[in-house]
Amino acid sequence: MHGKATGWGTWHRTGIWLPRAGAALLFVLLWSLVVRLGDYPPFILPGPERVAARMWALAAEGSLWRHWWATAVEVGLGLGLGVAVGLILAYPLAHWRLFERMVAPYLVASQAVPIVAIAPLLIIWFGPGLLARVLVSALIAFFPVLIAAIAGFRQVPPEWRELFRSLQATRWQTFWKLEWPAALPTIFGGLKIGATLSVIGAFVGELISADRGIGFLIKQGQGLYDTPLVFGGILLLASQALLLYGVISALEHRWARR
Amino acid sequence: MTDRPILMARHIAHCYRTPRGEVRALREVSLTLRRGEFVCLVGPSGCGKTTLLRILAGLLHPTRGEVWLGDQPLRGPDRRIGIMFQKDSLLPWRTALENVRLPLELSGWPGPEAARRAQALLEQVGLQGFEHAYPRELSGGMQQRVALARALAADPEILLLDEPFATLDAITRERLNEMLIGLWERQRKTVLMVTHDVHEAAWLADRVLVMSPRPGTIVAEIQVPSPRPRGADRWSHPAFLQTVWAIRQALGDGGG
Numbered sequence: 001m002h003g004k005a006t007g008w009g010t011w012h013r014t015g016i017w018l019p020r021a022g023a024a025l026l027f028v029l030l031w032s033l034v035v036r037l038g039d040y041p042p043f044i045l046p047g048p049e050r051v052a053a054r055m056w057a058l059a060a061e062g063s064l065w066r067h068w069w070a071t072a073v074e075v076g077l078g079l080g081l082g083v084a085v086g087l088i089l090a091y092p093l094a095h096w097r098l099f100e101r102m103v104a105p106y107l108v109a110s111q112a113v114p115i116v117a118i119a120p121l122l123i124i125w126f127g128p129g130l131l132a133r134v135l136v137s138a139l140i141a142f143f144p145v146l147i148a149a150i151a152g153f154r155q156v157p158p159e160w161r162e163l164f165r166s167l168q169a170t171r172w173q174t175f176w177k178l179e180w181p182a183a184l185p186t187i188f189g190g191l192k193i194g195a196t197l198s199v200i201g202a203f204v205g206e207l208i209s210a211d212r213g214i215g216f217l218i219k220q221g222q223g224l225y226d227t228p229l230v231f232g233g234i235l236l237l238a239s240q241a242l243l244l245y246g247v248i249s250a251l252e253h254r255w256a257r258r
Numbered sequence: 259m260t261d262r263p264i265l266m267a268r269h270i271a272h273c274y275r276t277p278r279g280e281v282r283a284l285r286e287v288s289l290t291l292r293r294g295e296f297v298c299l300v301g302p303s304g305c306g307k308t309t310l311l312r313i314l315a316g317l318l319h320p321t322r323g324e325v326w327l328g329d330q331p332l333r334g335p336d337r338r339i340g341i342m343f344q345k346d347s348l349l350p351w352r353t354a355l356e357n358v359r360l361p362l363e364l365s366g367w368p369g370p371e372a373a374r375r376a377q378a379l380l381e382q383v384g385l386q387g388f389e390h391a392y393p394r395e396l397s398g399g400m401q402q403r404v405a406l407a408r409a410l411a412a413d414p415e416i417l418l419l420d421e422p423f424a425t426l427d428a429i430t431r432e433r434l435n436e437m438l439i440g441l442w443e444r445q446r447k448t449v450l451m452v453t454h455d456v457h458e459a460a461w462l463a464d465r466v467l468v469m470s471p472r473p474g475t476i477v478a479e480i481q482v483p484s485p486r487p488r489g490a491d492r493w494s495h496p497a498f499l500q501t502v503w504a505i506r507q508a509l510g511d512g513g514g
């Protein structure tokens with residue numbers, strides 16, 4: 001009966017999605033069970049149906065998508081900028097020790113100070129618009145990408161470098177045909193961390209100054225004791241991180257298979 | 259076959275500088291490769307064979323001495339010299355064909371032509387049908403064939419082989435050596451091959467250079483008189499066994 005007709009591919013797919021859907025269902029069930037057993041008031045712990053209803057209302061008035069998109073744009077631009085800066089800095093840092101010694105302390109310091117402390121400064125400097133929030137996001141997203149790329153460029157096996165040297169490859173050829181593909185799997189590791197951080201960065205930026213976005217929604221929910229809205233906002237944030245992670249994993253599968 | 263020297267090393271010595279002090283790898287090495295000949299270099303592990311090969315390939319500047327390619331001193335890597343490394347050096351993100359094509363890509367060959375040549379080379383080493391396989395999908399022996407095809411891709415005059423088949427089992431190694439000799443007999447490149455294996459050296463080479471333990475120097479040069487082709491019946495030739503014995507003894511002397 002089963003087997004050949006369905007084919008392994010189909011089974012493989014349901015094989016991934018079935019447990020995922022099951023886990024999600026289990027999560028929701030546990031959640032509503034806790035709410036019911038504990039008999040919590042909705043402003044402390046709303047049940048999943050209340051959160052869903054609140055989100056539905058928001059979607060119906062048309063602002064859900066607007067807020068989601070506002071944050072998504074900040075995340076996308078922040079991560080893009082962070083990745084670009086991280087990669088561009090990584091190459092000279094990996095190759096020139098002197099440059100590394102000069103620049104590394106500042107890079108480390110930029111990460112040691114909490115982002116919530118730097119964000120207000122960026123908003124004072126660049127105004128309360130999109131730019132400041134993108135910068136906050138980029139500022140924490142670039143670091144893991146930078147560190148991963150430096151490690152990736154440095155870990156290129158000396159045998160391969162010697163091969164390229166024996167073939168008289170130019171610096172540019174060595175980069176495109178050796179260092180970049182060799183470092184790519186490592187870079188993807190950093191990119192995944194950077195992606196989740198970029199969501200946090202955009203959110204922090206919105207908490208401090210924004211008139212839209214998921215951070216704005218959550219702050220509003222907090223002010224109004226609209227706990228279902230806060231919960232919904234958290235789920236929206238998670239959805240962005242998951243989506244980004246999924247896209248990056250797919251790219252990794254395509255480009256950095258080993 | 260002519261007797262014209264093509265690659266010469268004169269009084270080479272090399273010390274590696276490490277944080278823990280200097281390592282004397284080569285004491286004093288002079289050698290001459292003549293056009294079209296097949297030379298084997300044998301020596302105990304760690305005596306500086308790879309070091310010597312890297313120097314001859316222009317990848318490493320010797321602490322002392324110099325290398326001549328034809329009538330010019332060797333200043334760095336040169337397209338006339340192809341090298342095949344001891345450790346597997348295939349790029350895992352490239353297919354067999356793409357690995358072989360790499361040297362051609364780097365010297366600016368147009369794509370289709372490079373692909374055609376790479377294809378032909380893979381056929382020469384008996385890998386037709388595996389063009390699009392990734393290195394991890396190939397056996398150790400197949401990987402070394404790809405590496406050999408890659409070393410041949412840019413059509414170098416001199417081929418430096420660093421224990422090309424050392425990690426393979428005896429049967430596979432024998433097959434690949436037969437293939438290598440076949441290629442050499444057709445193309446008459448100048449070959450310098452490092453090996454641990456005394457029999458292999460006596461079988462393949464016109465001439466065998468024997469090195470002492472580290473810091474290495476060449477302690478003997480043994481001409482191999484056996485006529486070619488040297489089939490499996492070589493084992494019944496006294497001359498072959500004498501060569502094997504001579505190499506053995508030279509290795510032993512170096513150890514004293």
Ligand SMILES: Nc1ncnc2c1ncn2[C@@H]1O[C@H](COP(=O)(O)OP(=O)(O)OP(=O)(O)O)[C@@H](O)[C@H]1O
Nearest residue numbers: 274276281283302303304305306307308309310472
């Ligand atoms: N990059 C390096 N830095 C420091 N020392 C090195 C380096 N490469 C080799 N050596 C040392 O030089 C000596 C000779 O090494 P080499 O690799 O040339 O030996 P080999 O004859 O090829 O050995 P094997 O037969 O095991 O491959 C060894 O003692 C080794 O430890």
Ligand SMILES: [Mg+2]
Nearest residue numbers: 307308309344
């Ligand atoms: Mg060696």
